[in-house]
Amino acid sequence: MTASASNAQTLPITVTVNGRAYELALEPRKLLADVLRQDLGLTGLNIGCAHGVCGSCTILLDGETVRSCTLFGVQADGAEITTIEGVAPSFEELHPVQEAFWAQQGLQCGYCTPGMVLRTIELLRENPDPTREQAREAIASNLCRCTGYQFIVDAVIDAAARLRSAAQQEEPDESRS
């Protein structure tokens, strides 16, 4: 049995979360999910199973989705992390993926939603125009207990259209500038 938390040593790390740099002193055993939730107050990610199956704790780590419940905080040393709190552009506006989830009712209880939104952002970066089947396969990494997934698939397809149309609108702007 190892020593308990109160007399445990800490290790220093630097990590960038949602664009802001942090220097943290972490107990080596502390899970990344707990570091984000407890030390940084980013409670948007949720812990569903704590063994890496459900995906409720999904974050983007250096741009890729990972499960923060099966990583230690110290493993994020030097990494760039985006959590659900870092997705919307402002307090007034939602990200197009969030808008699509809202419009399609791609959520019910909201517990899996941060993971689903981040997974969708990752998918649409890789494949901006997925079929329903591809969308389904992509989100099969994460469990949802409420929706039966159909409206999440609707949301992914809707989000893809929103992002493509935003990209098209940007292009002529860029050519003018």
Next chain:
Amino acid sequence: MSRGAEIPKIQAPRDLKWIGRSTRRVEDPKYLRGLGRYVADLEFPGMLHAAIVRSPHPHARILGIDAEAARQIPGVVAVVTGAEAAELVDPLPDSGPAPDRHVFRVLALDKVRYVGEGVALVIAESRYIAEDARDYVDVDYEPLDPIVDPIAAGQDTSNLVHDALGSNVAYDRTFTFGDVERHFAEADIVVRDRLHWRRGAAMPLDNGGAVGIYDPATGELTIHANSISMTWFAFALAATLRIPSNKFDVISYASGGSFGARFCNWRVLVTAGLASKLTGRPVKYSEDRLDHITNGDQHASDRYYDVELALTRDGIFRSLKTDVIDDYGAYCHLGVGTHGNAMAQVTGAYRIESTVYRVRAVLTNKTQQGAYRGFGAEVANWAIERLVDKAARQLDIDPAEIRRKNFIQPEQFPYHIPTGNMYDSGDYERVLDHALELFGYDHWRAEQARMRADGRRVGIGLVSCQERSVYSATEFWFWYDDPAVQTTSTPEGVKLTADALGNLTVTLHSTPFWGNSSDTMAAMLVAEEFDVDPATVGIEYHGTKGGLPAAGPGGSRLTVMYAGAIRGAATKIKDKARRIAAQQFEADPEDVEWVDGGFQVRGTPDVRKEFGEIAMAAHLFATELPEGLQSGLEASHVYDHPYTTMPSKDRTDLGVFYPCMGHACHIAMVEVDVETGGVKVLRYAAVHDAGTMVNPRSLEGQIIGGTAQGIATALLEELVYDDQGQLLSSSFTDFLMPTAMEVPELDIGHEETPSPITEYGIKGGGEAGRMMAPGAMSAAIDDALVDYGIHVAELPATPERIVRWIGEAGGGAGSAPR
């Protein structure tokens, strides 16, 4: 409508502005931003954390607990053993058959009765330290023989889960409704089935959690929790914690799903409450997944059925016999309410003249049952639909046609089934025809024949099932001849406030949001009354302290109950506002009408005051109010169950207790791989009638989500105990919830037969999908494997079981094992 009153003719919904429009949910933005705040997210200054020491044994005597080493660990504030907890708090609220003889406690006292039962509680500065210290709590157990098989346990009187009970059968009673023996004697054919519905669970992604905050200065205890708050019943929880009921406040927090699992999960609240009372500091207890699966009191029905259907040679149903053994696990704190629920609709959508229902509730060394979407009625749906399918096959009648022959007809509503419950309205043939068309039944039957000719094992299954909604309290005691209290109230109260600008806030008195769009429902109902946008309606939650009577979600009641409560409160506000407007118009209030968000004098639309103007007057200009009115514009209203009647003394009539009757037809097409036993859903259509729809898109979300759970019940999910009483599926790697790849796309259709007894004709619809899918899937698998003579009699139909059934059928004729 008063209890037992005459049922009026069905009113079609009036011209409505918001009800019936798919509307974006008002709750969603905060959850999309990750700012929804579940109970696990709460932090309070000085907050401690609790972890539970769980039993590794299914059945063992506790000889002693040595917690000294754990208490010495830095950061540990207290360790509470079961014996110490029994000094601090009373047993948990329990509506089981003999609460004094199967005593339900927050921690085990003298012996443990299932793997995972709590024996001690560690309270520490962090959850990490609490879990460290848990390993230093030394419990001395004397293992006893585990009691696992409910059939054997029911016969055994030597090895008991609860010695004081003198038996492992907590409840055994036969209810007879009508002349069952005569109808069976007259029958041309009797179809029999023996069925086994195995143990599952609601399994929301969020676990149970609570933060207890005891204030030593005032003696008040506040519990923030993601369970139902239920002002209606909070006094019982206060009594357990030995706190005066008016110094006890349960404040609801959102839960990441429930599906029943947050219904009355007293253990979590009492754990946090007693820990805070003991330490004088806020204490959080969050179940982890293992806590929830093993010690969350939330397993679901685990039933063995013998059922018989008597019918004529023309396929007309006469009578139904049900004999069910339910493995409740080690306790049964909700009594046998899950069977009361089943008896609300036990004869299904059919004209069946009589029925008999025997239930035996057996106790074993397993985690006890709680609630799961359908609350036991989904199992009875499966049982009767299995019988109907068997009858159809025996008589060589199409599954759709045998149902059509036996449906209760539209003009027969309100219809009393033999148990005494009333179905308020319905048009089942219309739902069936809609579903056949939506599915493309004839086309796909032809396609199926072609696919079969190619050697593919493709089957189509159809069910037509009830969804009862809006329960009455009587279903929790009509089991007993002399219940302690014969409660008849299942109320829901709201308060509605218009501020000085006329902006509206609705105060909800029971609701944790758990995915059921309670806020949106309330906002849309307010919007309908006042002609405002639902997004502008303020929502607040009231705790149990000083709260209005409210029973909260459960039994698909909330939308119906909110509609009644909000309508009532809105009417009071509008009546007052109308009097103020009339005074300003110098008109008779009778001549002042509400039009598009304001008041007008009838026939003179240019004489008009907006609601905001009246609200301003009501708040700020007391001297201008009509004689006798006070300042302000708010009203509370408590809506009681719309239609309850009392059970007869001899229980040959259970009374009306679940009258708002929804209906659905589900049709599934599957392909079975006979080599692997894998089942793939090729096509799935569902038509539902939940009365007047409030938010169709949200209702469809509930239907699809419920159907996904029903498909999982049929194919995947099971809490497996081995013969030594060890739980083998205690994580998400073993309890197989479906991913997006296992759930098909659904085609959804609606019919709207309004309820004659609720506001706007709304019925509940939140549980429906799960109440139909297991039957449709079973029938489709039967049909796919018709060459083997297989009849699915056991769920889940896992690949392993399907391969075994095919093997046992010898690759030819035969049937599934019984």
